[in-house]
Amino acid sequence: MDASRQSLILVRLGEVTLKGLNRGKFISRLIGNMKRRLVDLGQFDIQQSHSRIWVRSMGETDLNDPELMAEAVDRLSRVFGLVSVSPAICLDSDLDLVKQFLLDYAEPLVAQPDRQTFKIEIRRVDKTFPLNSYELSCELGDLLLNQWPERLTVRMQAPDLTFFVEIRDRIYLYHDIIEGARGLPVGMSGRGMLLLSGGIDSPVAGYMMASRGMIIDAIYFHTFPYTGPQALAKVEKLASLLGRYAGRINLYVVDFTEIQLELNEFCPQEMLTVVMRRVMTRIASQLASQTGAKALITGESLGQVASQTLEALAATDLVADKPVFRPLIGMDKNDTIAIARRIGSFETSILPYDDCCTVFVSKHPKTHPSLKDAQEAERDLDMDQIVEKGLENISKKEINPHTTFNQ
Ligand code: ATP
Numbered sequence: 352m353d354a355s356r357q358s359l360i361l362v363r364l365g366e367v368t369l370k371g372l373n374r375g376k377f378i379s380r381l382i383g384n385m386k387r388r389l390v391d392l393g394q395f396d397i398q399q400s401h402s403r404i405w406v407r408s409m410g411e412t413d414l415n416d417p418e419l420m421a422e423a424v425d426r427l428s429r430v431f432g433l434v435s436v437s438p439a440i441c442l443d444s445d446l447d448l449v450k451q452f453l454l455d456y457a458e459p460l461v462a463q464p465d466r467q468t469f470k471i472e473i474r475r476v477d478k479t480f481p482l483n484s485y486e487l488s489c490e491l492g493d494l495l496l497n498q499w500p501e502r503l504t505v506r507m508q509a510p511d512l513t514f515f516v517e518i519r520d521r522i523y524l525y526h527d528i529i530e531g532a533r534g535l536p537v538g539m540s541g542r543g544m545l546l547l548s549g550g551i552d553s554p555v556a557g558y559m560m561a562s563r564g565m566i567i568d569a570i571y572f573h574t575f576p577y578t579g580p581q582a583l584a585k586v587e588k589l590a591s592l593l594g595r596y597a598g599r600i601n602l603y604v605v606d607f608t609e610i611q612l613e614l615n616e617f618c619p620q621e622m623l624t625v626v627m628r629r630v631m632t633r634i635a636s637q638l639a640s641q642t643g644a645k646a647l648i649t650g651e652s653l654g655q656v657a658s659q660t661l662e663a664l665a666a667t668d669l670v671a672d673k674p675v676f677r678p679l680i681g682m683d684k685n686d687t688i689a690i691a692r693r694i695g696s697f698e699t700s701i702l703p704y705d706d707c708c709t710v711f712v713s714k715h716p717k718t719h720p721s722l723k724d725a726q727e728a729e730r731d732l733d734m735d736q737i738v739e740k741g742l743e744n745i746s747k748k749e750i751n752p753h754t755t756f757n758q
Pocket residue numbers: 545546547548549550551552553554570571572573648649650651655656658706707708
């Protein structure tokens with residue numbers, strides 16, 4: 352490796368976020384989360400200074416490898432708490448070296464047909480550097496214009512290309528600013544238990560709560576063989592896609608078949624969905640107490656389906672012994688779909704494997720069930736025993752968002 356030049360990653364933090372919260376805690380969480388997200392890619396040194404974090408490769412690991420750089424940048428851009436990410440090059444503070452390197456750096460960028468205008472943006476932190484910002488930007492700008500006189504022109508407002516040059520202990524050069532996930536670092540806001548189905552909504556709900564700093568546990572009610580192994584594989588896949596933002600997720604799979612059949616037999620059909628939801632909520636609540644989760648999270652949205660009317664949601668809330676967070680409650684489905692597309696869960700969510708709610712759906716569900724209706728519908732059920740059965744038939748799976756790189 353050429354010691355005078357080193358690839359690294361520059362990460363920006365939001366100033367506003369930092370003022371409002373305990374800054375030290377925020378940063379150490381964030382750095383811990385970044386380290387965990389990169390752990391299988393190699394050895395990295397991650398340091399913070401002011402509102403920046405610098406990620407450098409160590410030992411055998413080398414961010415000069417473009418494939419490794421792309422993977423690391425992609426992963427970091429999904430870590431909540433950071434505003435943007437730039438792959439950068441660090442050079443010795445030597446003007447000739449910088450000029451020579453800038454030409455190599457710019458060549459493939461300038462070759463792209465949509466890149467005709469550019470500017471140089473200098474940030475001079477080291478005030479002892481011989482040229483001031485204006486002089487340096489002229490010097491480097493002229494260099495590029497002389498090299499590609501036919502192709503390039505300078506434009507200060509919205510150029511196709513901006514070369515950022517920062518003069519600090521060494522000189523840092525970059526051009527790409529990739530938007531980060533923003534939000535709060537996962538772990539700042541406790542732990543939540545996400546009711547994760549195979550649909551579009553619940554992964555988005557989990558994403559939204561993770562963006563506010565919650566660690567996500569997930570619970571899935573599986574009704575094998577009415578819902579096949581593909582339905583479970585789909586939920587696992589969704590958990591791993593969500594994990595690219597939320598980090599590692601413990602997925603709890605409840606074998607729900609016996610309970611579901613019992614509900615089917617002893618519950619009035621028009622109340623089946625609400626009762627099923629209340630049973631799921633009781634089991635999830637108790638499991639949450641065991642895992643340390645202090646809230647439940649669902650993908651429900653007001654009025655979306657019969658089980659999501661105000662009355663149905665209220666009847667469900669009453670059996671939860673902790674707050675139920677429904678981040679999609681006021682959202683339009685199209686906006687939820689837009690988020691699902693952006694975070695990459697949509698394509699998996701629309702795979703056609705049913706979840707238990709679609710298999711055991713009542714034909715004419717009661718849309719405005721009172722609490723009394725729900726209690727009456729549960730009269731012939733031994734609820735304690737049902738919940739216990741649910742809790743006894745849970746298997747835990749640790750979902751890691753990244754399969755080992757290069758495998
Ligand atoms: P989704 O797209 O998330 O499945 P949905 O609009 O299809 O939501 P429902 O199927 O009525 O709505 O489910 C409402 C919520 O209940 C889901 O968002 C999810 O949080 C939870 N839920 C539904 N089915 C299951 C299941 N089998 N396991 C765990 N949670 C579930």
